[in-house]
Amino acid sequence: MSRTPWPAYLYGIHDPGPWRERFRAAGLTGWVVFEETIGADPEDVSGRGSTYRAWAEAGFGVMVVLNYGRYPNGTLPPSDRYEAFARRCARFVAASPGAHIWIIGNEPNHPQQQPGARIDPSTRRFEAAEWITPERYARCFRQCRELIRSQPGHEEDIVIPAAVAPFTAVLRYPENPTGDWVVYFHDVLTAIGEDLDGIALHIASQSPDPHSLTDEARCPPPYETRHRGFQAYRDFIEAIPPHLRHLPIFITEASMGDHEGQPIPWPDDDTGWIQEAYAEIHRWNADPAHPPIRCMVLYRWQRVDPWFMEGKERLLRDLDRALTARFRWDVGFQRYPRAVLRQEARLHDHPGGEAWGAPLPKGLVGITIACTEDRKWYSWLQPETGRQGWLPRDALILQGDPQSIPLYSPGPVILSLRRPTALRLAPSIRAPALLELRESHRGIVRAATRDWRWCQVQFGEHIGWVRTMDGNLEGDPRAVSLVPRPWADADLQRFNLSLWWIEPILHRRKRVPWPRRPLELIRWLVLHPLAIPGDLSPEALAAFLVEQGGRPGFPYHFYITADGQIFWTLPL
Structure with a gap:
């Protein structure tokens, strides 16, 4: 499929409308978000015809939100109808040419978006026939994405999880007892895994004052680590799992939000809010260390709720002035030299490493963001798609000054804490805390769970587990060993042991040194006394047994030192 290139500019508006002429008058294109309610009838083959194509052919990026229903029916159907909804999504996509970016649902953590949502009149609290937990959302999303990309002409479409409602803490579940909206966002992404193509965010300033857009104020407890206004976009980006940070990020709704539950509609006034909001996103994108935000779409044009822009001419003058700045999403990449593929080539996961993925065509243009000291290998990135990997020098035609390319330093992967947190015995919020860590504490990452929710980190003499979203990773996350979670949260509720998973x-000589057997076949616990010093560390004993004893790995499931420390050394 030949996909129309995405617009280079940040600007956009939710809902189609005559505002497109203002963009045309400014000499640029931008983004438009359509929102559709399509039901879950798998035999319904209706779509939007040529509506999206007209916008795409005018040079606009078209994004479409696919909802099952509106309040009280839910943005997704009940879970027993996920397959039917996925088939309906696929048929709608097939009948709607011109669009290739699809968002599945809207704010699935919001109480009004739940299937069977209602307000209990006696308590004024929301209830639902079924809550959209991260696991439920991920199950529905994967089915929708698979069927959408099975449609002819849509095999490479961008299918994106729904944006999460910021500052909304109603939906709670065992792993997120406070309903933290950023934790929900993170848990949705990790539950989906790698089967997604982009990330959508919603942001709101919670104030009409343009000065509030850079306000660093925080929410009250227990959400004191979260920004309470526009800067919340940084909280969401920081919570993106490391293995997904190459994906394109889209802000698909930006508004003034609400105050104490009351909407803050767009004023018919030129306050400078729109100009300053785009300037703030431009400042973020200008830092090449930040993952770029591809667009910020203002919510919304049509007069269907209090946040409409249509007919507010003084407000639109603020938009007109914002357009004159011509902010581009790729500003942070402009310092890097371009590099064209000399021949068809496959990316490598590290210099000299294994090739992966489909071959890239000759002539494809990207940028070089790092190189090895001998300048034989270059880290190549295609900004439009986020594809990134290593290529040998002879596979590239370098343009610009090669000396300006930063040198690659492999080094250890470091986790720098962005907030105080606990170093835990195991990758679970229910695991015992080994140590309370302060903000900005730095440690070496030794391993991570396969879903990247948790990292095993060494802080000085202490080794334990930290939630990945509580810190910033420095270095190449692909260098970190991924391991399965050694126990489930339910297990920790039954255990009261000071186990140290190491x-x-x-x-070891190989990744899985010993065969495993089903737990139900384990019948005996064998104690094996060793004639060794009681304070010998398990790391030292493992090295001796492998290097001197010829063992493929550490041969014991648990290891107890003379002072009573219990180390869990093999999975059961």
């Missing part, structure tokens, strides 16, 4: 860091 299997990932023990010396």
Whole structure:
């Protein structure tokens, strides 16, 4: 499929309308978000005809939100109808040429978006026939994405999870007892895994004052680590799992939000809010260390709720002035030299490493963001798609000054804490805390769970588990060993043991040194006394047994030192 290039500019508006002429008068294109309610009838083959194509052919990026229904029916159907909804999405996509970016649902953590949502008149609290937990959302999303991309002409479409409602803490579940909206966002992404193509965000300043857009104020407890206004976009980006940070980020709704539950509609006044909001996103994008935000779409044009823009001419003058700045999403990449593929080539996961993915065509243009000291390997990035990997020098035609390309330093992967947190015994919020860590504490990442929710980090003499979203990773996350979670949260509720899970860091000859058997076949616990010093560390014993004893790995499931420390050294 040949996909129309995305607009280079940040600007956009939710809902189609005559505002497109203002963009044309400014000499640029931008983004438009359509929102559709399509039901879950798998035999319904209706779509939007040529509506999207007209906007795409005018040079606009078209994004479409696919909802099952509106309040009280839910943005997704009940879970027993997920397959039917996925089939309906696929048929709608097939009948709607011109669009290739699809968002599945809208704000699935918001109480009004739940299937069967209602307000209990006696308590004024929301209830739902079924709550959209991260696991439920991920199950529905994967089915929708698979069927959408099975349609002819849509095999490479961008299918994106729904944006999460910021400052909304109603939906709670065992892993997120406070309903933290950023934790929900993170849990949705990790539950989906790698089967997604982009990330959508919603942001609101919670104030009409343009000065509030850079306000660093925080929410009250227990959400004191979260920004309470426009800067919340940074909280969401920081919570993106490391293995997904190459994906394109779209702000698909930006508004003044509400105050104490009351909407703050767009004023018919030129306050400078729109100009300053786009300037703030431009400042973020200008830092090449930040993942770029592709667009910020203002919510909304049509007169269907209090946040409409249509007919507010003084407000639109603020938009007109914002357009004159011509902010581009790729500003942070402009310092890097371009590089064209000399021949068809496959990306490598590290210099000299294994090739992966489909071959890239000759002539494809990207940028070089790093190179090895001998300048034989270059880290190549295609900004439009986020594809990134290493290529040998002879596969590239370098343009610009090669000396301006930063040198690659492999080094250890460091986690720098962005907030105080606990170093835990195991990758679970229910695991015992080994140590309370302060903000900005830095440690070496030794391993991570496969879903990247948790990292095993060494802080000085202490090794334990930290939630990935509580820190910033420095270095290449692909260098970190991924391990399965050694126990489930339910297990920790039954255990009251000071176990120290260290299997990932023990010396071994191969990744899985010993065969495993089903738990139901384990019948005996064998104690094996060793004639060794009682304070010998398990790391030292493992190295000796592998290097001197010829063992493929550490041969014991648990190891107890003379002072009573219990190390869990092999998975059961």
